Amino acid sequence: MPIKVLAFAGSPRRHGNSETLLDWVLQSMAQEPDVIIEKVPLTEADINPCRGCNACEKLNRCVQRDGMDTYHDKIIDADCIVLSSPIFCMGLASQVKALVDRAQVFRSRKYVLKLPVVPLERKDKRLGVFVATAGQDWPHVFDAAVPSIKCFFHVIDIKDADIRYLMINGVDEKGAIEHHPTARFDAEKLGTAVISELRKRLKSESPA
């Protein structure tokens, strides 16, 4: 079985710093055998914000019909979900926050309806990756984004220990990431390590 990676490029700006960092991670993943990668720019994903209606607590699905109809299933199917975001105003870009908030349907399923999010045999096999860049060079610039990212991964049954982070601060202008001393190396190392970890986990599940 191939390893399935679903990556959301969360910046409203195409091919900026956070997407470049994401691309480096995905390129190193793609060099491994038997990996299927789908990259989704949120600018093209048609994911509206949550309306807070709480209907999903009863219906087990969202009342909105938009891109999330497709990505809901893909999020369940993937072995690895990667999310990238630039930091805007000390937090996730609102486009990414909209995706995170729409994961409410998974929260309702897991905690209110007490139904499984992924089939039992795939639980604790999956990995989540958060890739972010920030213009400011403050060390705490990512602090407010991380709790929302954790919420997103928790409700899709990816626990804290299974989340990997690559967060690069001090990259402001377009292309600044190219000049960062370690970003590309760290991104490629992360991509390789994630695939290797997933391969180990998935091998133990099914005999070759």
Added chain:
Amino acid sequence: MTVTVIGISGSPRRHGNTETLLDSFLDGAKDAGASVEKVVLRDITYTACHGCNACHKTGDCVVKDDAPILYDRMMAADCVAVASPIYSMGITAQLKGFIDRAQYLWARKFILKTLNFSEDHIKRHKGVFISTAGQNLAHVFDSAFPAVTALFHGIGFDYSENIVANDMDTWKGIKNHPTALKEAYAKGQQLVKELETIKNT
């Protein structure tokens, strides 16, 4: 001079816990003599920031919608109360989308240097954050504060007050909370009185 107060409701849901708490704050402000107005973000038209950075050169947003108009109105007020429920440990995507649109003000301040707020100006303009959360975690609001801080810095306001109530799931709604609505009302009155004193000196 009448104190002017604008309340911004960032919830996608009308008349829920957060908007009710905001209403209580605005009632207190009104009863203290302020001129009060409420804007519900879901009723106005704005897009999220495109991240194009055009404002870094021009100081203006290329997107012509209700967001810059609302920023003008906020900056003309004496007090702005911005309200959002906590979704996934942060403010709603709707409020974050609106806050991100203030990038042109940041550009005016820090890149173009065409906008500057004096210490005295900031002291005369009060920002309040109002929020509720379902969970009972003490730190449930912590990740919301930095974005709100960015907002009030951007518009030259003194971020002076958080009016927050957690554990809504246990209380079964803000109306059953023993103190939150009364405190919000009292804060509304108190802030308007403070601003009146400042304006008359």
